[in-house]
Amino acid sequence: MMLLMKAELAKIKRKGFLFLAFLGAFGVVAMQMVNYGVRKEWLMQQNPDYWQYYLLNIQSFIPIAIVLGGIILTIQITNVEEETNAWKQQLALPISKKSLYLAKFLVIFVYLILAASLLFLFTLMYGIFLDFKQPIPFLTIVKESFLPVLATLPIIALQLWISVVSKSQTIAITIGIVNFLLTYSAFSFPEWVPWRWPYLGQPLFNIGLGVVAGALLLIVGMYDFYRKDAK
């Protein structure tokens, strides 16, 4: 599996995955740089716990950033195979079809975790820069940075499945846009709707469901890919 993941990483060289991970994390914090840059004093009056209020502001942008980033990553990682139909070459190699699928999923997951790590770093750095003079809630920042990734897994697994088996990437892109818009407007949805999960309204419930549904969709997608003839 490590070999296959390394090969996947070699394939997406120069495809801007690192930049995307950086951009996603930085973008979320950059929003607050503007926000606090313009009206720091007013914002500081909203809540006596400055860190909590700052993190709340950041958190509102995390789900759409992760979902958008994840969708772009899944489309890119399948697009490298689609461009010259390298699927037929990959699948004529002495590797298992399921492992190839899993390797792609894991590489996306690794990039999302990387983006989350950067998000943690940027959140912390700008928070320190804002100089709240209150103790830093490290654990909360860690949770806020990493947990949404787990709640987003079903959307990522679904996107990968569609990208890999659909005849044209247009379908994957269309569904990607729908997924993004649903995440964007998820506030008005009930708590059980998957697009609501990344907001972590009820963290334990959201993460638990995210991981279970994500794993299920991953397995279903993997078997569907395995079952189908190569393109």
Added chain:
Amino acid sequence: MMTYIVQTTNLTKQFDKYAAVTNVDLKIKEGEIYGFLGPNGAGKSTTIRMLLGLMKPTRGQVTIFNQDLHKHRQTILRQVGSLVENPSYYPHLTAKENLEVLRMVLDVPKARIMEVLEMVRLTHVANKKVKGFSLGMKQRLGIAQALLHQPRLLILDEPTNGLDPEGIIEIRQLIKKLAEQGITIIISSHLLSEIDQIATTIGIIAKGKLIYQDSISAMHALAKNRLGIRTNDVNQTQQIIGGEVEGDVVYCTKYNNRQVATYIAQLVTANIDVYRVEEEKHSLEAIFLQMIEEAEHK
């Protein structure tokens, strides 16, 4: 018992209601260059895809290296190199990086990359992005990819498609060289002339059915040549040398050098003006077309 390196039995692929391949029994011996010939859409690529496990047959069995492909896919593919239809590559990577991706998966030594690039004469562009390659170079890279893990069996689907004459000759020479090293090669094409020049055995597929399979020399034996003699007097010529008259030419089918000399001497003695003595090859092409036509009318 004769052992085959590749053998299929009743290989069939059905797409909805349309049968792409029907009951194909390929028999390919070790060390052969097997020419897999058929018009476009005859089922060549579908068959090849089934040989590589890219498609699951609707019915029938594929045996490679005496192992069932369905059961031992990975073990078999470890010794098979392939180039299916258009070459597949990652355009944003260099030739070397493209091979590196495969090298990691196939787990062969790094030095092998330069070896295969050397074989297909792409060393000078090893560090250039494949995006800018000509079709011929991409095709050669495809062959390099197929050779990376030193396969025992090489499957090339239309490797000369879209190449210029020079490129075709180059690939042909490469294939011959590989065959000399003992690699068994399956090469598909819709061009008889292409197959005729390199294959040792030929399999012809039309409308999804294998209509001919034998050595290339056996197919040549089917092609009968005849000698055409054109003179100023057809009837008298026929009386002297026999044969059949077609227009103003007399044709005979059984002849050797000695006989031809005798015929000419006789004609000259009889005061007949000999304009032309031509050997007419009843081409393989004609036989091929006839086979295809018969298959299509069935």
